[in-house]
Amino acid sequence: xxxxxxxxxxxxxxARKKLGLTQTEFGEKLGVSMRAVQSWxxxxxxxxxxxxxxxxxxxxxxxxxxxxxxxxxxLYENSxxxxxxxxxxxxxxxxxxxxPVKAFGSYLTDFQNVEYxxxxxxxxxxxxxxxxxxxxxxxxxxxxxxxxxxxxTPDGAELLCRELGRQHWKDGFxxxxxxxxxxxxxxxxxxxxxxxxxxxxxxxCRSRSGxxxxxxxxxxxxxxxxxxxxxxxxx
Numbered sequence: 001x002x003x004x005x006x007x008x009x010x011x012x013x014x015a016r017k018k019l020g021l022t023q024t025e026f027g028e029k030l031g032v033s034m035r036a037v038q039s040w041x042x043x044x045x046x047x048x049x050x051x052x053x054x055x056x057x058x059x060x061x062x063x064x065x066x067x068x069x070x071x072x073x074x075l076y077e078n079s080x081x082x083x084x085x086x087x088x089x090x091x092x093x094x095x096x097x098x099x100p101v102k103a104f105g106s107y108l109t110d111f112q113n114v115e116y117x118x119x120x121x122x123x124x125x126x127x128x129x130x131x132x133x134x135x136x137x138x139x140x141x142x143x144x145x146x147x148x149x150x151x152x153t154p155d156g157a158e159l160l161c162r163e164l165g166r167q168h169w170k171d172g173f174x175x176x177x178x179x180x181x182x183x184x185x186x187x188x189x190x191x192x193x194x195x196x197x198x199x200x201x202x203x204x205c206r207s208r209s210g211x212x213x214x215x216x217x218x219x220x221x222x223x224x225x226x227x228x229x230x231x232x233x234x235x
Contacts, residue, residue: 013041032118050122054095057085080134091126098123098137104188125160125232134163138181144207144214145190151177152208157235161228172196178230185223
């Protein structure tokens, strides 16, 4: 299936009917409410670009399926609502909500707010298979995790992350190839976790830049809202 880099105007209602979906089913596939679908079809609101990406992929997948019956493309969804589209190459596209740097502050207060998450931009990553768990994308600010190594990450990169459930924190944090995103009460951090003090619940965080201003520091898990393992990066 060709990569979609631009969009022709799409009549939302016609697109939905072409896919054979009700407004409720259409909303579920796109990760939005039926009310949002109704507002797009009536013209009272514009469909966000991030949702247009997914809709265009769905339409392209349907067209490809109709013309290449022996290699159908399908849309899947895991138990946490992350959507995957199969590709001819055998790989998958996963669509996840992106938290840009400018939204870090609002994310800290609204990360449990379903409507807030629904309004975030959606981006796609290519992965090898359908994954379990909750996935998000976080934007990188600064070069503290960029020491020049092949697994290091520069400013402006986008991180595909899988959440580590709180129930697993007590088991410790194994080495991560690309690092961890730590959603602290006051900020969002992207670091390596190099030591876990199980008795006190403290984790030692480390940067990869090697610069003196990026020193190790300790935070307590009682001050942490979420922890994500970085699975993949794009930059």
